[in-house]
Amino acid sequence: MSKVKNRKVVSAVMAVVVATAILLTGTFAWQSISQMALNEVAEEYVNPGGRLHDDFDGVNKDVYVENFMGEGEAGGVPIYARVRLDEYLETGLGAGIKDGMDGENLATPLVAGTDINDVTTWTTHLPEEGDPAGTNSAFREYYTWEMGGKTVYMPTFLKNRDSLKADINGTYAGPDGDPATDEDRYGDYETYTVGQTKTADAEYDADDNDIDEGDAGVEDVNYTLQSETHTAAETLEAQVLTMAQWKAMGAPAGPYWVYDTDGWAYWAQAIQPGEATGLLLNGIHLEKTMTTDCYYGIHVVAQFTDGRDGDWGKGAGNGFYTPDAGPEPSIDALQLLHQAAGELLKVTVSSENNAITVKTASNLQFNAAVTIADTAITNQGVTWTLEGNTSSGTSLNDAGLLTVAANEPVGTVLTVKATSQENDTAMGEMQVTVVAAADGVVISSADGATSVKRGRTLQFSAAVSNQGSQDGVSQDVTWTVSGNTASDTSISDEGLLTVGLEETVGNVLTIKATSMVNNAAVGDATVTILVLGDGVTVASAGNATTVKTARTLQFTAAVLDEGSSDGVPQGVTWAVSGNTSSSTAISTSGLLTVGEDETAGGTLTIKATSVVNSAAVGTKTVTVNPLADTVTVSTTATMPLAAGETRQYSAQVTGEGSTTGVPQNVTWTVSGNTSSSTAISSGGLLTVGADEDLNNTLTVTATSTAGSSVFGTKTVVVNFEKSVANVTAGSTTTVTIDGIKWYVLVKDGNKALLLPKDILEVNRPINSSSIDPNSPKWKGSAMETYLNDEWLSSKPVLSQKAMSTTIYTRSTWDADEDTFDTTTDKVFLLSEADVFGTMDDKTAVAKDYTYNGTMLPAPGGSWKATYNDTRAWWFLRSPKWSSSNPIVGMAIVNHNGNSSMYGSYYCSDYDGIRGGGVRPALWVTTGTYTS
Structure with missing residues (x-):
């Protein structure tokens, strides 16, 4: 699971079913069946702290929501909730018998097409006008609902945010777990008083996922238990309203369950950490005498979100927008949620075409947008009002259409206001200025020109028309230009257009003049951009297409201008690109100089740009060839190279420059190494790290400083035999083979006995389950098979x-001196005799030893070893008996380097701090090499 828990948006869908069955005595027994948690395995649904409560004592039925996260707890934030109640009722023989239960169900559902076994077919409870409980519902003929109010509750101990279970107080079976025992049905229901305390284990999430493992959860893995004392408190007092009733109250935030027309009931305020809502459902009363079996069920669906994403889960597809959870929030519901979150209605007023002036004797349409938290509230009407007018003929109708009278004084500022019809504190306004009836602008250009060249100017003029009025209409205009691509293309306050040198040829500019009195009076004209110089050609001396490092090449350019031969500037600016050397440059006269360190094989682009028309550009490319073209790497050494040794290398650079001053220097690098200590100096001296992997191939590279594409290489293998031979047997010097550091315990002719410096393979069994765990032994063990097969095959050099x-x-452990198991192994564990000279703490015989009938030398005099830099114990292959704890185990070297016995055939923690494992030993061939 993402587990990105940074948003904490949740969809917790929980169901609680209530059932009734008629008994022969005529009394009724209510059943509170364990809830279902829909979508609880979907990873994106993270519970922000909401818990659905179902308190039921056989008479009262209390449904409410708690924010169980305390304010001081991590993730404790206000949450929001909505709840839906789905009903099902059937009557007849066997009513209430579900699939998988004994008996036959011949009952008939109250609503055709509904199924007791499928809650998705149950009927969603819908409010009626002025009546949230729905008196006219067919279900109310049987059972009436009491809604709203408050109760005393015990804050939930189920504080696991992965869990979507409801908190149940009162179950059908009672303390003895038998539903057939009438007298103790709901005997586990507990009535609380304010201030009463209860101590129990509180459950918290313990893993990094958001999966509800349910009964499969493992303590201290998926959840933790923590003893806590909780204090009973009162819920809020709830009033249950229909959406219409709530809106008629002025749509206030507060302790209300508000029923929308789709069946979702929303809590109309934020549920603070440690707080519970009031009751949605307070009681259910049987209204009809039953003459046959009857089953009645209520399926409670609750959803929670912390709302901090601003869209209540819509963007992420969770929160109140969980797939398959029913209708999404309506516009009314979104308004409620935003107001519950403390956000306010906002009214924004705009005019048609964003006009800020309006002519006398004309109309202007205004519009109003009602929003809350940038969400449009489309069902909100507004009331329009007008202020500032002096003429009674100036008015604003109910649709926002402003009519300005002919006699409204020019310069009057009118204020148009729109007020929400649902909330008169939400109001927006806009001001417009009354202007004279100037109705148009005519633009003309000097000599009627319709085009202009880059780098040139063109004068424009404007005349403001004034239909039916000659008294004081201002003729001033503001000039603008649009469509330009060059930042230096502009038009002055007097209408003089200046075209930038970089303006796009063929581009069409729009020149606009707007009346300063009436911004709706606008005139425009267009001009097309023509080129002044339209092309540049570039040539190189001798038409050369290549140039060598440390050399020069002359370039020339010619500027062309279609249809013009009089006074077009012929100058160009030169530029070079594609170079990697800062010494590569081109002069103002077109002379290219290539740096000595320019990249050989690279391509240089030479560009000549007209100084008059920056769009007139010519280019030519040349390829860089190196002066030096070969590097040969050599060494005089003939002996094999071992880890920890050095070797001198030299390089010879040849090519055109070898007799004419081309730099002969090289840079040295080494690659393929596994040791950070393996390096090569600037003078070519290779040092092989003492911990370099044996049989590893190193590549020495010398690269000419005249060009990175000119280099030579030589390879050398870190010699296995010489490296092993260089180590003193029994010392603490190590060699690195297949990434593991090894001690050399014994050297014997052309072979050596190796033991890893550190403990390997922690938590791997010595024996398989097929071998008696009370008689662990090396021969045929899982460890012998693993080390000689899988483990060894994964080591390319050692194998x-x-x-x-x-x-x-x-x-x-008690075999006599002649009873031995014989195995042929490439990899094995040392014996107790090899390390301590004993067998089960008694004197060993020659065959108890691995080599030459004697103890092996301890590296540096100690058999202590570490795992993850902590001293730990390691297995030996010898069986051992423990008299203090009579059991057969395997001998070990404990973390202090002493002999001990391990009573299990698994490696695991020795004392909770140090782990244990194995140190595989093996003989390797060193060939006939001698140092």
Whole structure:
């Protein structure tokens, strides 16, 4: 699971079913069946802290929501909730018998097409006008509802945010778990008083996912239990309203369950951390005498979100927008949620075409947008009002259409206001200025020109028309230009257009003049941009297409201008691109100089740009060739190279520059190394790290400083045999093979006995389950098979160098001196005799030893070893008996380097701090090499 828990948007859909069955005595027994948690395995649904409560004592039925996250707890934030109640009723023989239960159900559902076994077919409870409980519903003939109010509750102990279970107080079976025992049905229901305390284990989430593992959850893995004392408190007092009733009250935020027409009931205020809502459902009363079996069920669906994403889960598809959870929130519901979150209605007023002036004797349409948190509230009407007018003929109708009278004084500022009809504190306004009836602008250009060249100017003039009025209409205009691509293309306050040198040829500019009195009086004209110089050609000396490093090449340019030969500037600016050397440059006269360190094989682009028309550009490309073209790497050494040794390399650079001053220097690099200590100096001295992997191939590279494409290489293999031979047996010097550091315990002719410096393979069994765990032994063990097969095959060098060896191991801890298991292994564990000279703490015989009938030398005098930099114990292959705890185990070297016995055939933590494992030993061939 994302587990990106940074938004905490949840859809917790929970169901609680209530059932009734008529008994022979004529009394009724109510059943509160365990809830279902829909979508609880969907990873995107994270519970922000909401818990549905179902308190039922056989008479009262209390449904409410708690925000169980305390204000001081991580993630404790206000949440929002909505609840839906779905009903089902059937009567007849066997009513209430579901699939998988004993007996036959011959009952008939009250609503055709509904099914007791499928809650998705149940009927959603819908409010009626002025009546949230729905008195006219067919279900109310049987059961009436009491809604709203408050109760005393015990804050939930189920504080696991992964869990979507409801908090149930009162179950059908009662304390003895038997539903057939009438006298204790709901005997586990507990009535609380304010201030009463209860101590129990509170459950918290313990893992990093958002999955509700349910009964499969493991304590301290998926959840933790923490003893807590909770204090009973009162819920809020709830009033249940229809959406129409709530809106008629002025749509206030507060302790209201507001029923929308789609059946969702919304809590009309934020549920604060540690707070519970009032009751949605307070009681259910039987109204009809039953003469046959009857089953009545209520399916409660609750959804929660913390709302911090601003869209109540819509963008993420969760929160109140959970797939398959029923209708999405209506416009009315969104208004309620935003107001519950403390957000206010906003009214924004705009005019047609965003006009800020209006002519006398004309109309202007205004519009109003009602929003809350940038969400449009489309069902909100507004009331329009007008202020500032002096003429009674100036008015604003109910649709926002402003009519300005002919006698309204020019310059009058009118204020148009729109007020929400649902909330008169939400109001927006806009001001417009009354202007004279100027009705148009005519633009003309000098000599009627319809085109202009880049880098030139063109004068425009404007005349403001004034239909039916000659008294004081201002003739001033504001000039603008649009459609330009060059930032220096502009028009002055006097209408002089200046076209930038970089303006796009063929581009059409729009020149606009707007009356300063009436911004609706606008005139425009267009001009097309023509080129002044339209092309540049570039040539190189001798038409050369290549140039070498540390050389020069002359370029020339010619500027062309279609249809013009008089006074078009012929000058160009030169530029070079594609270079990697800061020394590569081109002069103002077109002379290219290539740096000595320019990249060989690279392409240089030479550009000549007209100084008059920056769009007139010519280019030519040349390829850079190196002066130096070969590097040869060599060394005089003939002996194999071992880890920890050095070797001198030299390089010879040849090419055109070898006799004419081309730099002969090279840079040295080494690659393929696994050790950070393996390096090569600027003088070519290679140092192989002491921890370099044996049989590893190193590549030495010398690269000419005249060009990175000119280089030479030489490879060398870190010699396995010499590296092993260089180590003193029994010392703490190590060699690195297949990424593991190894001690050399013994060297014998052309072979050596290796032991890893550190403990490997923690938590791997010595024996398989097929071998008696009370008689662990090396021969045939899972560890012997694993080390000689899977483990060794994963080591590319050791698998080639390891030698088969005959290994003798006591068959049992009390075997006599002649009873040994014989195995042929390439990889094995050392024996108790190899390390301590004993067998089950008694004197060992020759066959108890791995080599030469004697103890092996401890590296540096100590058999202590570490795992993850902490001293730990490691297995030996010898069986061992413990008299203090009579059991057979395997001998081990404990973390202090002493002999001990391990009573299990698994590696695991020794004392909760140090872990244990194995140190595989093996003989490897060193060939005939001698140092």
